[in-house]
Amino acid sequence: MNNDGKQTAPAVTLLPLESFQSAFEPARTGVRTSSVLMGAMISGAVAIAPTAHAQDATLAPVHVEGQHDNAYQAPAAASSPKFTAPLLETPKTITIITEELIKDRGATSLTDVLRSTPGITLGAGEGGTPNGDRPFVRGYEASTDMFIDGVRDYARGSHETFNLESVEIVKGPSSAYTGRGGTGGSINLQTKKPKLQNFTEVSGGFGNAGQWRATVDSNYAFSETGAFRLNMMKMGGEVPGRDGVDVDRWGFAPSIAFGLGTPTRVTLSYSHIDNKDMPDQGIPFSNAAHPELKRPPKVDRDNFYGRVKTDFRLNEMKTATALLEHDFSNDLKVRNVTRHTKTLNHYLLSRPTFDNCAAGNTSSACVPSSPDAQFTRGNRAWWRASESVINQTDLYGSAVLGGFKHTFSTGLEFGKEKIYNKSMSLTGLPSERDSLHNPDSGRYYNYGITYGRKTAAGEIETRSLYFFDTMEINEQFSINAGLRREHFEVDNYTNSRSDGFWNYQAGIVYKPAPNGSIYLSYGTSSNPAGENLGQGGGADGVAGGAQIRDLKPEKSRSWELGTKWDVMNGMLSLTAAVFETKKTDARSTDALTGEVTLNGSNRVRGMEFGVAGAITPKWNVWAGYTYLDPDILNYRSGNSVFDGNRIKFIAKQSASLWTTYEVLPGLTLGGGATYMGMRYANDANTLELPSYTRYDAMARYEVNKNFDLQLNINNISDEEMHEASHVGLFAMVAPGRSYMLNATYRFD
Missing domain, CATH: 2.40.170.20 (TonB-dependent receptor, beta-barrel domain)
Structure with a gap:
């Protein structure tokens, strides 16, 4: 299968069995491929290996895409390269709500997502304080500590879920990562x-x-x-x-x-x-x-x-x-x-x-x-x-x-x-x-x-x-x-x-x-x-x-x-x-x-x-x-x-x-x-x-x-x-x- 997702000619790449096992190790990749597909690939490699023609030919690699059936687990925060370690080794609480979880719960707005997330409470505008999403993370307001793909989303507004892959909530002070604010944490929309x-x-x-x-x-x-x-x-x-x-x-x-x-x-x-x-x-x-x-x-x-x-x-x-x-x-x-x-x-x-x-x-x-x-x-x-x-x-x-x-x-x-x-x-x-x-x-x-x-009415300039x-x-x-x-x-x-x-x-x-x-x-x-x-x-x-x-x-x-x-x-x-x-x-x-x-x-x-x-x-x-x-x-x-x-x-x-x-x-x-x-x-x-x-x-x-x-x-x-x-x-x-x-x- 090529990058377009279309079927291609049956080309193969000869790899040791250990390479196949490590490539499909669920604990490392979070991706599970059916045993039928893996068996077919290994059997195909073994069947072709004895032929001299197969050994001499230069063959294009097979690109395999497995279905991620672990819908609620995110192995890494995708918002920024500032996170220099996987989640397991990042010394900070990061809560990630995946797209699958958002869909399963029927959430259509960011408020829907946040109202069912522990550690977050909601506030309200009153007219003079603008209406829009106003979350509090670990006790501190985060309405202006919101980001889209790692870039600050400054103005108060009401955010939707239709174009989101995940919502990432970084808990604890995050000014080193995000700049000003972030006392209780920050929220990133991926x-x-x-x-x-x-x-x-x-x-x-x-x-x-x-x-x-x-x-x-x-x-x-x-x-x-x-x-x-x-x-x-x-x-x-x-x-x-x-x-x-x-x-x-x-x-x-x-x-x-x-x-x-x-x-x-x-x-x-x-x-x-x-x-x-x-x-x-x-x-x-x-x-x-x-x-x-x-x-x-x-x-x-x-x-x-x-x-x-x-x-x-x-x-x-x-x-x-x-x-x-x-x-x-x-x-x-x-x-x-x-x-x-x-x-x-x-x-x-x-x-x-x-x-x-x-x-x-x-x-x-x-x-x-x-x-x-x-x-x-x-x-x-x-x-x-x-x-x-x-x-x-x-x-x-x-x-x-x-x-x-x-x-x-x-x-x-x-x-x-x-x-x-x-x-x-x-x-x-x-x-x-x-x-x-x-x-x-x-x-x-x-x-x-x-x-x-x-x-x-006003302006802000930052350099970091x-x-x-x-x-x-x-x-x-x-x-x-x-x-x-x-x-x-x-x-x-x-x-x-x-x-x-x-x-x-x-x-x-x-x-x-x-x-x-x-x-x-x-x-x-x-x-x-x-x-x-x-x-x-x-x-x-x-x-x-x-x-x-x-x-x-x-x-x-x-x-x-x-x-x-x-x-x-x-x-x-x-x-x-x-x-x-x-x-x-x-x-x-x-x-x-x-x-x-x-x-x-x-x-x-x-x-x-x-x-x-x-x-x-x-x-x-x-x-x-x-x-x-x-x-x-x-x-x-x-x-x-x-x-x-x-x-x-x-x-x-x-x-x-x-x-x-x-x-x-x-x-x-x-x-x-x-x-x-x-x-x-x-x-x-x-x-x-x-x-x-x-x-x-x-x-x-x-x-x-x-x-x-x-x-x-x-x-x-x-x-x-x-x-x-x-x-x-x-x-x-x-x-x-x-x-x-x-x-x-x-x-x-």
Whole structure:
């Protein structure tokens, strides 16, 4: 079979039996080829070997591609050459959600993926803080620590799964790897790339609440070294359990590659995602008139507190990437990636709160259990665009120096990010009161929006130099180290600041057996003022003013002790770790002057366990458990002191289990559960988002080799889940019970 995936003449390459065995060793490659195919190849070689003609002829090699049946295990992080060792020998927790796992669980957005990943909780925008994906990793916000193919994705947006091969979550401080931020970790989205084979996969799905989704993944090898790939997606319908909250999104992602299989390769790719989902801020939460009420009020989960004929959101993300790679030899390679991104986050949404209920208000309108209870429907309008250009150059390989083998990576990164605003003036759209238990979301408003001119609101420039190395002392010990120097400049056209800082990570790895490791690592991160320019408020927002000018970077340090084992002939990965991250020089507000200072501190201690891979060829499993102890050590806001409280939005315990089993030839059943512990929604720890457990299931039947049907049922028990908040003003509501039947057809 040639690189095009087409059948060729029966050419063979004569190899010893040991070579065949090592080539197909599952523990080393993670690829399993059927014994029938292997036997046929070996028998063919033996049958031809005695003939003189076969021995003298120059024959082309046979290219064999095996089917990876270990769908949930990833042998390496694909995001960057900065990872200079395989996962087993990397002294850091890296959680990888593979494409197969994403599909099996029926996840269509990054939020779907993250809500079932232990150690991650979700936050919410409120209008002024932009709406979009807002994850917290190991207790710290990571909304601007997100990457696509190892390159920073700056602007806040809502990410899709249709063009993803995996989601990689690097736990613990990652500034040495990624630059600014990354206190609790970073998230990388690995996209699909062209391959030297021909295939097309078309999927269509329908579900309750009018849900529907269609995707196309088509790859065409137009030469022996070139290929084109196209991924497309369109999705619509409503969110189950949220009346009036509809979904309207599409995506288009073409890519073309030249020189595949040769020393010099060029890949050009583009992605355009439009998200017009109805903005949904959930239900009103905190009630100053009744501060004893700690949890969101009991209301019909289907209630929508927005305006279905008025509210809107347009989130556009356009990304163009050029990747150039060259192999000088097997031991020295270089790559350069240039990324240009343009985004728009534009919306008018309703913010439901109990702003009508001031402290001391004794009216029935402020008693959530009363049929007369009311809430305030406020307005939030936003128009913000961003444009960024980032260039990375990496030189990486391996060499023997000083008698030790070194696997190294060094590089340069340059980036410029700029944001633009338009003011939005509303007429005919009042901030109004409405019934809490029977909100009228279908009202018609004769309103208007007046836009100001587009103006630049701020910019960030970065320059970085980094070096990483894994030194093998012997078969059992290795040392992994990395160092990064970054120069960070931020300017909001009122005030500016420039900082240069170092970050590093170091770890020692001990392998008591070839399939296991024990490691101890230490790392740092830095959060300069303005790193979230345009994506948040306060010292990181456009209005940060003198706060940007006067604040030095926050500093974080972390250690981790862990172990990793590949068992079941290398098909199942087990991980465990204990860790602590401490942020010193954290931002706090001086009670006397009201100025933001660096007198705060906080700390997150915890432990984490993970399982990923296959127990048997028919039985896949992915599971994890995380315990976090997120403490505020020193933090003040005005006259309020929060020392000793738990960091808001963070659950102490979270866990997830998902497993599938092929019960009959072609019939696979799967299911799992996700647990999320209670989270506080404010610094004072007076408002709680309750814990919940969610159950999901799937069934897939392969009608034939080209066609299969898959049914997913998520949130089987129709659990009411409040999964995010913005300082307790409102509580976001997760989808209710969801059914989706998906049909997939594949052809070459």
